[in-house]
Amino acid sequence: MTDQPTRAAPTSADVARRAGVSRATVSYVLNDSGTARISDATRARVLAAAADLGYVPHAAARSLRSGRTRMVLLPYPSTPMGPLVYGFFAALRHSLAERGYAVASFGGPHAPGGLDTARGWAELRPAALLVADGAALTPEGVDLLRRSGVGALVAFAPRPVPGVHTVLADQCRVGAAAAGRLLARGCRRLGVVVPETAAAQGLGLSRLRGAEEAAGARVERLDLACTEESAARLAARWPALGLDGVFAYNDEYAMLLMRALQDAGVDVPGRTAVVGAGDLLLGRLLRPRLTSVRIGLPDASRLAALIDELVADPGAVPTVVGELKIEVVARESA
Template structure:
């Protein structure tokens, strides 16, 4: 029977040092881009060439031990599904965090219990946790993370959480802004889209609650309607729209709003004459829709300011405040 091939040994920093003809300390200075240590361009080039030739990759765990902390920033993976505006902003944030020397890790686990989530995050020993769904955090989850050595905890949330640096973002205010506009336009039977895609209900439900709070002060009804981000789902919803009897809809964000609006038009339901449609995020393509899409604009703080705040939390334990997110209605032809 043939012997199993043994796995090749991983290259070490000592191997790189020998090949480049330098000390291990110099290899560390070059590969970690350590500030305050002068290394000639020729030496730097030799080290990088040797590391590439050997396929050397620094050991993150060992580097964390030397530095006294991890360089990982953990973010829940569901942020990639919240829409183009936030996804593009997260891309910028990742770049800004890299500027500070951090590696961003998306955590794919989904947990009903915030404490269970915190324990799973703590296992990775990140330097920081940044949550766009901060309303799920509690003082207990913050304590679990703190005891695990997590130095920076930053969250977008509707209310402050002990132990967490909070940036104000109340999703209920988004639904409230859209609903007030629809009521001002004379709509009394308002639908609120709840995306059926996994993970989005944690943002959609507070937006629905905000719509319901505004409607409760008027002779207006609010009806949640489920919609998947597919042409088939939008067509099915549009075909039963008149049975629902709704004359306005807040469709979670611009992408769902455009999808539903085109399905309604395809079924012969005029927008805005019969149904007023409002989205959220005020994407560039919203103004190019026909009719142009009314949207709730969200002015996100700069990715640089959030990265700077998170770095300050890790380095010093305190950080300057970051302006919260306030929704603003952008009125166009769809309503």
């Protein structure tokens, strides 16, 4: 089982030979299984032989023996992570590590969704899986993951995913909150920025849809690349657009657009009110100070505790386990 043909890599057989014991004994000692009685002298001999040879057990072999890893799989989201999401994942990794889990992340920036993705995750036999883009999970994928024995299956998704513990994360609500703020201020012709980057566009379109639903009317879609040139071009069209309120997708795009508008002589908020999202520190440093939609992610340590509970009790009926907390932080720009 451990005689894999790796270059110069010592195997448990080498350790057994050197220590003058059986491979089973080596396995008992190095994996601390505690089911067999091994004398202290033998244990010491095995440990010394392993150290001499530089032998480390193969995690895959250990996972096969136990049938299960203590691994939580946390696939990279397909959208770029801002400081908010990045900080949340860092805190979650930390909380899970404190509970004895190894957190592994997989996937490129453009990981495909669907059944093949689910199969790839199932092959790794994680104890738990947290899916950032839960909307991409198909019923077949959920079934496959469940049958492969994933204990805790948690996803962020706009709506409850059948068979999955869901944290409701409906990005439409971010756009709706921003539009609501602008309408309450008396704005009547709204624009919504949609990032041109392919990776961020899905999120941008959800926020646009939410703004449209809240406004109950057509809003102007403003495609914007994350460059000064793109912002200057949009600002040059501003008088023709006649917008008195704009939701700028997030705080970074709001900073970019506000600078371009101010350089083009458009008064913010006098002529056009601007709302960002994310409630980053930079919004408070702008002048006028940026009004922003705060997006409260779940408490990372509570989510880690939930994952731990579900691993212990994988039969728990899937339910909604949390929700983004969306609120407008009103400052000067809108």
